[in-house]
Amino acid sequence: MKKYINKLLVICTLLILSASCENDAILTTLKEVSFSGPIEASPNTVVLSTDNENESVVTISWPAVVYPVNAPVSYAIQFDVASDTIGATAWEKSVRVEAGEEVLSKSFLGTDLNKMAIKLGLPVDVAGKMVVRVESTLDRKIYSKAIALTVTPFAKQVVFGQIYMPGSYQDWDINTAAALDAVSSGIYQGYVTFPETKGLGFKFNTERNWAQFYGADANGNLMDHSDTDFQIAAPGSYQMTVNLNTLKWTAVAFSWGVVGDATDGGWDNSTNMSYDHQLKIWKFKGALKVGNVKFRLNNAWTINYGPKNNDEGKVYLDNPGAHYISEAGTYEIIFSIQEKDPTTGIYPATAIYTVKKI
Incomplete structure (x- = not known):
């Protein structure tokens, strides 16, 4: 019996050593x-x-x-x-x-x-x-x-000036058309929301009148006094950039949105807000469940804001907090944020918001 016990001990020892060698093979951090x-x-x-x-x-x-x-x-x-x-x-x-x-x-x-x-x-x-x-x-x-x-490094020269963007989205009223601000010499940028209930045509005017304006040429670029409207691809919110030096324009999908378990999209899909170009604020109006909401840009977590509490009315860049919705219902949320720093490209540390049950 003693002989078999000794054999069993030897086998167990070999098995333990074998297992130890296998573990050493995957402990790469030791190398x-x-x-x-x-x-x-x-x-x-x-x-x-x-x-x-x-x-x-x-x-x-x-x-x-x-x-x-x-x-x-x-x-x-x-x-x-x-x-x-x-x-x-x-x-x-x-x-x-x-x-x-x-x-x-x-x-x-x-x-x-x-x-x-x-x-x-x-x-x-x-x-x-x-x-x-x-x-x-x-x-x-x-x-x-x-x-x-x-x-x-160098400091970019601050430029001033605006051009205007009348279109179907605001019933072609030059007095209430979105203003695009100068970001460089001859280059203008701003935000516009094209509602699903409106048309997709627009033009660019250098003043709040129709004395001078740009419409589209045969290639869709800017042409002085052209009667052909520019066309956006689909309803939604866009960052519009116009270059009067090259007579070209671009529209890039751009939207702040609400995200959280109080929204239909949960924590995975933002609900886009619409941009009020006159008040320069982003708005959401719709149903919310009991739960939390915060803000993020372009349906991604790269740029997001959360509040520290429900009462301050301020949100902070990359803050993990969220606004708690204690009662389900229809709400209006307003989000107001300054432009990112033109020199560093960094978004501001804080923004302001309101949440109102209607």
Whole structure:
């Protein structure tokens, strides 16, 4: 009997050792992984201006990181200033840009690099130092050594002026037509909602009269005093951009929406709000259930706002809070937000709203 007990102990020991070896095979975090070489910035000195804001001005490249796991590796790039990369809060204030899976370089337009430089506090029209590192992610995060990038940012000139957009959406009344504000020399931008109950035609006027206006040419571009209306593709809310330098226009679907378990779309699908171009506010009117609502842009969580409580009437960027609807019924919700900063491209920290049962 003792002989069989000893054999059983040997078998158990072998099984335990075997299991231990199998577990070691998947404990990849015990194996050292690193960037095989330095990352590079080409060029490493960039002077930014309006001349190159829409051009690729710098490319960050890096060697592949080989993990002991056969799966796609994700990369991201972090930009910061040297003083914020030391201590307990190192890199917490960095600007992080996703690069993608299995890519080894990313290029940046002048306008994007300029926004990052100003956000990080580099003075305009002065050469300043940024530091850059690459983040690699699979079963853990690995960081490259940081490199220096010299950047001279610039301040975009503030421009003023408006053009106007009469159309079927507001019964062609030039006095109440949406105003598109100048965002650059000869370029105008604004928001318009085309209701399902109205037509889709419109024109552009340089004044609140019909002395001068633009209609469509044979290709849909701007033509002085053309009787042919421009046409939007479908009802909805849009960000309209008009370039009087090139005589072209674009319409991009754009809408703030309410989202939450108090809405029909729940937490997965926003209910679009409509834009009041005269009051410059976004509105929702409809049925809500008992539950929560908050606000997000273009049916995505990238830009979202939530309140800290039901009483303040203020919402905060990326705040996890929501407004609680305690009684089901028909409600009107109004959301008012300032434009994002034209220099940094960042949305404001707060916005205001009201919720009213009707």
